[in-house]
Amino acid sequence: MKIESKIGKSSHSDQQIxxxxxxxxxxxxxLPKGKVSGWESSGDHCSFQVDPLGRTGLxxxxxxxxxxxxxxxxPEFSRYQFSIRIxxxxxxxxxxxxxxxxxxxxxxxxxxxxxxxxxxxxxxxxDKMEGYSF
Numbered sequence: 001m002k003i004e005s006k007i008g009k010s011s012h013s014d015q016q017i018x019x020x021x022x023x024x025x026x027x028x029x030x031l032p033k034g035k036v037s038g039w040e041s042s043g044d045h046c047s048f049q050v051d052p053l054g055r056t057g058l059x060x061x062x063x064x065x066x067x068x069x070x071x072x073x074x075p076e077f078s079r080y081q082f083s084i085r086i087x088x089x090x091x092x093x094x095x096x097x098x099x100x101x102x103x104x105x106x107x108x109x110x111x112x113x114x115x116x117x118x119x120x121x122x123x124x125x126x127d128k129m130e131g132y133s134f
Contacts, residue, residue: 001103001104001111001115002101002102002103003101003102003103003104003115003118003119003122004099004100004101004122005098005099005100005101005119005122005123005125005126006123006126007097007098007099007126008097008098008099008126008127008129008130009095009096009097009098009130010095010096010097010098010129010130010132010134011094011095012094012096012133012134013090013093013094013096014066014067014088014089014090014096015066016134017088017096017098017129017134018065018066018067018069018088019134020132020134021069021086022043022060022063022069023043024041024042024043024044024045024046024058024060025041025042025043027041027046028041028048029128029132030125030128030129030132031048032121032124035050035051036048036049036050037049037051038055044059044060045057045058045059045060045074046058047074047077053079053080054079055077055078056073056074056077056078056079056080057073057074057076057077057078058071058072058073058074058084059071059072059074061083066088066090067087067088067089068085068086068087068088069085069086070083070084070085070086071083071084071085071086072084080104080105080106081104081105081106082102082103082104082105082106083102083103083105084100084101084102084103085100085101085103086098086099086100087099087100087101098126098129098130099126100122100125100126101122102118102121102122104118
């Protein structure tokens with residue numbers, strides 16, 4: 001099952017957004033305040049605590065300049081495995097569309113419980129990215 005965000009709109013170029021999202025040192029500012037603690041990051045990897053799920057880690061596994069960034073959970077850190085795909089499409093100067101897709105790789109029994117929180121999460125990220133000054 002894939003959970004897709006709404007399509008967001010940013011008044012920045014795809015190059016500016018791509019440069020930002022391909023460095024995990026920038027990502028902490030996009031995450032919900034009060035939900036994440038113990039943030040550690042380098043360019044392509046990060047780890048953090050999310051209550052009540054525990055510690056998780058992410059790594060960038062694929063980059064297509066100015067269009068797609070694919071992120072996956074790191075098995076050593078994450079009890080639950082998932083991937084995140086961020087798509088960018090510049091439709092005009094300083095007008096870029098953003099879409100985020102999360103694909104959890106978990107037991108099918110857990111999917112109904114995860115769908116609503118993950119939908120809120122991806123739409124929350126889109127909201128932050130729409131208002132962010134890259």
